[in-house]
Amino acid sequence: MECKKARAYSSSANLGSGFDILSMAHTAFFDTIEICVENKNSGDIVIESNSNIPLEPTKNSATYPIVRIMEERGIKASLRVKVIKGIPEGLGLGSSGASAAAAVMAFNNLFKLNLSKEEVVRYAMYGEIASSGSPHPDNVAASVFGGVVSVVSVNPVKVVEIPLNYSFNILLFVPLNVHIEEKTKKAREMVPKTVKLSEYINNSRYMSSLLIGFVKGERDLIRLGLNDEIVEKARLPLFPYYPKIKQIAIKYDAIGSCVSGAGPSILVLTDKMTDENKIAEEGTKTCNEFNVECKVIKAKIAGGVEVERRN
Ligand SMILES: Nc1ncnc2c1ncn2[C@@H]1O[C@H](COP(=O)(O)OP(=O)(O)OP(=O)(O)O)[C@@H](O)[C@H]1O
Numbered sequence: 001m002e003c004k005k006a007r008a009y010s011s012s013a014n015l016g017s018g019f020d021i022l023s024m025a026h027t028a029f030f031d032t033i034e035i036c037v038e039n040k041n042s043g044d045i046v047i048e049s050n051s052n053i054p055l056e057p058t059k060n061s062a063t064y065p066i067v068r069i070m071e072e073r074g075i076k077a078s079l080r081v082k083v084i085k086g087i088p089e090g091l092g093l094g095s096s097g098a099s100a101a102a103a104v105m106a107f108n109n110l111f112k113l114n115l116s117k118e119e120v121v122r123y124a125m126y127g128e129i130a131s132s133g134s135p136h137p138d139n140v141a142a143s144v145f146g147g148v149v150s151v152v153s154v155n156p157v158k159v160v161e162i163p164l165n166y167s168f169n170i171l172l173f174v175p176l177n178v179h180i181e182e183k184t185k186k187a188r189e190m191v192p193k194t195v196k197l198s199e200y201i202n203n204s205r206y207m208s209s210l211l212i213g214f215v216k217g218e219r220d221l222i223r224l225g226l227n228d229e230i231v232e233k234a235r236l237p238l239f240p241y242y243p244k245i246k247q248i249a250i251k252y253d254a255i256g257s258c259v260s261g262a263g264p265s266i267l268v269l270t271d272k273m274t275d276e277n278k279i280a281e282e283g284t285k286t287c288n289e290f291n292v293e294c295k296v297i298k299a300k301i302a303g304g305v306e307v308e309r310r311n
């Protein structure tokens, strides 16, 4: 029986005002997906997992993309898919997206499809439909490409890797005692359908500042760019502790802070000027004030999805 394993890292999407556009992969956590071909004459998929995720192939973000690839390309095979979760689910860390990215990459390798990275993203987006009902491309793009990415087009999928000329570390405030059923689906329903022109202009300024800050290596521009007047504001009830954590981050000279994806995790970018310990100490106290127990994870920018080489 032939098998392939792939690993994909966690991600924080919606960087600043980059809702559904800007995302970064980080080393905080990773998922591993192993796909084995049992035979090539039927199309059933059996899922095994170490975590409490759906085991119905069309409901699991790792396997729904595989179902769609097999349908689209007329591939018949009985598969055993092991979803080894390292990324906690429903916390804004791109858990569903990483599973999808790793599964598509493993399948791509197993069946020698030679998919481009953007085709891997296109198929992995089906995984986000399975988990949240919408094919948002940002988490999967970061898990596939690594680094910081901008999804500049979805039809066709076009992903641009952002050159980073400012080195930074990452702190993530990850709530341990928060579980919101279908969190991203609910969070997407909270986003307003229309916005004020002034909010649109300010958010466009922030995105411009963030991108230029990353490329030119200008700390102040990155800080200014990590703001959002539309989506974070609309979703604030999901993470009421965020404004105070953001203030603490700036007080102790972080580069900046924003919500990680649809939350409830919070992302803080730091460098040598930052007092990370004070941010961690006072930020976790802030979580406690809201009856939330936050764990602080230190991480760095991660690479893209990788097929594990059998030694
Ligand atoms: N392979 C999978 N990995 C993680 N979650 C999965 C997977 N398959 C289905 N799900 C379901 O998707 C939901 C988690 O996805 P959701 O989009 O809400 O959050 P997330 O992907 O963990 O983080 P983010 O907010 O960054 O998208 C859970 O209800 C989970 O049961």
Ligand SMILES: N[C@@H](CCO)C(=O)O
Pocket (backbone or CB within 6 Å): 013, 014, 019, 020, 021, 092, 093, 094, 136, 138, 139, 184, 187, 188, 260, 261, 262, 263
């Ligand atoms: N852009 C997506 C990311 C989910 O992590 C959303 O905010 O719904």
